[in-house]
Amino acid sequence: MSRSDDIRNIIEGDFGVPAPLDEEAMALVRKRLDSIAKPLDGLGDFEELLVRIGGITASDKLDIKKRAVVVMCADNGIVQEGVSQTDSSVTRDVAYLMSEGRSSVGVMSRIAGCDTFPVNIGIKGEKIPGLIDMKIADGTADFLKRAAMRFDDVFQAISAGIELVGTLKERGYSMIATGEMGIGNTTTSAAIISAVLFKMPEEIVGRGAGLPDEGLLHKINVVREALRFHELDSGPRDIIDILSLVGGLDIAGLTGVFVGGAVHRVPIVIDGLISATAALVAANLMPESVDYMIASHIGNEPGMKYVYDELKLKPVINAGLRLGEGTGAIMMFPLLDMAVELYNNGVSFDDIKLKKYERYDV
DSSP states (O other): OOHHHHHHHHHHHHHOSOOOOOHHHHHHHHHHHHHBSSOTTTTTHHHHHHHHHHHHHTOSOOOOOSEEEEEEEEOOGGGGGSOSSSOTHHHHHHHHHHHTTOSHHHHHHHHHTEEEEEEEEEOSSSOOTTSEEOOOSSSOOOTTTSOSSOHHHHHHHHHHHHHHHHHHHHTTOOEEEEEEEOTTHHHHHHHHHHHHHTOOHHHHOOOTTTOOHHHHHHHHHHHHHHHHHTTOSSSOOOHHHHHHHHOOHHHHHHHHHHHHHHHHTOOEEEOSHHHHHHHHHHHHHOGGGGGGEEEOBOOSSTHHHHHHHHHTOOOSBOSOOOOOTTHHHHTHHHHHHHHHHHHHHOOBTTTTTOOOOOOOOO
């Protein structure tokens, strides 16, 4: 039995097998959308998102007013290899700003009507007041030299993410966006994606926060050497082995958030590359979790396209975003608000005594 099987069995033992989407609720949402005085599928991809939200929540009464963004913060040992413009101290600096609501995600969350929950899941050093303390370890090891994490640390981080989703649902949150903060985590993400999807590092590795050409080449070489060192370039490996060898605590925690969405029936919004990587890990660990994911944007990192192709999810924002912290995910909320408002309060064809459009198979 693989480590993934072990974790999945524990999750299913504690929460049961995730339920499929509620087809009856989805049909009711579609019926309501088609009854509104607008062209069929006039809201495009947002109509399918509303249908899926109905299936996730098992209700045609759509309400996403109370929402949160969970930001997993952790240090990554691979920074020691010079894969970023900055050192790991920036992780802690930005986490402090998050605790005060002054980071990018804090500022944007206020406009989006979203509560921010920054989590210390692996920042080196003392506790940071204002962050939820779920710390597993003082960051990860340099995975060019040894495994990034112990299996027990990975399991604890995934469990922490699942637990947090359950807590937020109990507090009335109906949708959760995902974010992260951890210098070096575009490198961990690229390594995971390359290993899972059997892609060459040069297809996946991007510039992160802004590497020059020589820095990008070095980052590609670091990922290539790490995959070779851990024998992740020679065939399929268990997803938890991959996460343990070249991942990060932030990604492991977010993996738990995505799995938590499935076991607690909460829609979870994917942000950028790191969040999408966690979604990919969750999909391999618990395939049912994909139904509970909402893709927000297609970011600037080359690996994102491959992840979304694998997950068969379609992001609706294409703006070259590369900020992180969950900012792209929370940009979805005002857009979804408008779609839900029309769903709930749009005038129907019956209201204005007009003949409805008919849906034809094309």
